[in-house]
Amino acid sequence: MGTVEPSNSRKYGVPFYAAAWLPSASLQSKHQPSQSQDPPHQSPDPDISSADNKSLPSHPASYYVAAAGGGGEGRSGISNALILAHFDFESRSLSDHPVAKYGTGSDLPYRMAIHPAGDGIICSLPKSCSLFKVDTEKDAGDETLGLKLSQEVLSPLEDVGQQLSLAFNNEGSLLATGGEDGNLRVLKWPSLDIVLNEPSSHSSVKDLDFSPDGKYLVSLGGPCRVWDITSSTLVTSLPKENVSK
Numbered sequence: 001m002g003t004v005e006p007s008n009s010r011k012y013g014v015p016f017y018a019a020a021w022l023p024s025a026s027l028q029s030k031h032q033p034s035q036s037q038d039p040p041h042q043s044p045d046p047d048i049s050s051a052d053n054k055s056l057p058s059h060p061a062s063y064y065v066a067a068a069g070g071g072g073e074g075r076s077g078i079s080n081a082l083i084l085a086h087f088d089f090e091s092r093s094l095s096d097h098p099v100a101k102y103g104t105g106s107d108l109p110y111r112m113a114i115h116p117a118g119d120g121i122i123c124s125l126p127k128s129c130s131l132f133k134v135d136t137e138k139d140a141g142d143e144t145l146g147l148k149l150s151q152e153v154l155s156p157l158e159d160v161g162q163q164l165s166l167a168f169n170n171e172g173s174l175l176a177t178g179g180e181d182g183n184l185r186v187l188k189w190p191s192l193d194i195v196l197n198e199p200s201s202h203s204s205v206k207d208l209d210f211s212p213d214g215k216y217l218v219s220l221g222g223p224c225r226v227w228d229i230t231s232s233t234l235v236t237s238l239p240k241e242n243v244s245k
Contacts, residue, residue, distance in 0.1 A: 007093075010085070012083060012098055013079075014079065015070070015071070016069035017068065017069045017108075017111070018067065018111045018112040019068075019112075020066055020113070021064070021065060022134065023114065023115075023116055024062075025116075027062065063088075064085065064087065064099070065084070065087055066084055067085065068081070068082045068109035068110070068123055069109065072108045073126070080106065080107060081103050081104060082101070082102045082147060083100065083101045083102075084098060084099050084101075084145055099144075100144075102149070104130075108126060109125060110124050110125070110126075110162065110164075111123070111163060112124070113175065115189070116168055116170060117172045119189075119190065120132060120133050120134075121133075121134070122154075124164070124166055124177075126161075127162075128157055128159060128160065129163060129166070129177065130149060130150075131152050132148065132150060133148050133150050154192060156187055156194060157177060157185075160177075160179060160185075161180055162179065162180040163177045163178060164178055165177070165178035165205055166208070167210060168189065168210075173189055174188060174189060174195065178202075178206070178207070179205055180205075182199070182201055182202045182203050182204050183205070184197075184202070184227075185197050196217075196227060201219055202220075202223070205220070207219070215228070215229055215230060216228060216229060222240045223238060223239045225237045
């Protein structure tokens with residue numbers, strides 16, 4: 001007997017490699033004047049629209065999930081995209097269709113980090129990282145969600161190769177990235193000034209996480225290492241152990 005999928009499961013036609021909750025700050029109306037507001041950009045994928053006509057619920061208990069993935073560079077016919085889906089806690093289910101979807105062309109968004117104060121979504125693409133913004137638009141009195149590519153270029157993360165891990169600290173003032181090549185970077189946000197740059201932190205950085213106070217960063221890639229952000233130094237290392245049965 002085959003496995004029966006639960007009734008509240010959803011498929012969006014894209015294999016996902018990264019997912020995260022969208023903070024409520026990202027859903028605040030963007031119609032107020034803002035000096036840093038980016039003009040909208042069209043998705044490079046002509047088959048993908050920025051958002052459907054689903055209205056944003058007016059009640060405060062609105063939860064959204066961002067997910068990124070796709071079929072990669074091959075000719076699989078599966079698009080690469082960043083999507084937003086609404087999650088309903090009462091039914092324990094996601095929306096039948098994404099409420100917003102942005103196609104990334106031939107670039108597979110492999111990892112993501114969402115700014116805790118709603119200042120965008122960082123996605124790791126094959127060669128660089130890009131910043132996406134959550135946008136709200138009014139149509140006939142209703143607000144709908146959309147996604148757009150920010151005009152801001154993340155210069156320190158251009159042509160750095162595949163990043164396998166991305167993480168913001170709780171305050172959103174620091175962004176850490178870990179590359180497939182083992183390069184560990186910590187940048188101030190949003191200035192992108194380099195706080196820490198370790199080209200050989202690991203053979204490959206698999207995971208990253210800040211301490212709750214943001215003073216330390218733990219990185220994983222074979223051995224587990226803890227870094228002091230203030231002094232930009234390695235504090236301790238937990239070596240990889242060979243466990244025999």
